[in-house]
Amino acid sequence: MLPKYRRQHSDGPMASMAPPVRASNPAADSANGGKLFADYGCNACHAIRKKGGKPQFPDLADEAKAHDGAWLDRWLKDPAALKKGTFMARSSLTQTQRHALVEYISLAREEVKT
Secondary structure (H helix, E strand, C coil), rough: HHHHHHCCCCCCCHHHCCCCCCCHHHHHCCCCHHHHHHHHHHHHCCCCCEEECCCCCCCHHHHHHHHHHHHHHHHHHHHHCCCCCCCCCCCCHHHHHHHHHHHHHHHHHHHHHH
16 A cells, blocks of 8 residues: 555654655545555555565455454554554545445455355
8 A cells, every 4th residue: 555655654664665755546536445455556565365465564364354344444544553663654545445445355354264
């Protein structure tokens, strides 16, 4: 998700890797979680069921298994409030967009239960 997010916390060991501030992505103005995930480039860092992402960042299917939807929503709203020093930047997602992403990520949890 980093390519479209603003880096709110400039401290920490990975601060120099923070992406530049960019305008919002009009194509991602959607309530479709899959479209938001793709348009915001979330898979540049995060995998879902081992597809995409980078190994140093969590697989979102695993995160969905470990946390409920309310926690995921709080994380998307303000990651540093839940984990100080996180590389995940605070987003400008709307509540509707956050809920759509949580639903999309939660579907990955359901698919992994087999």
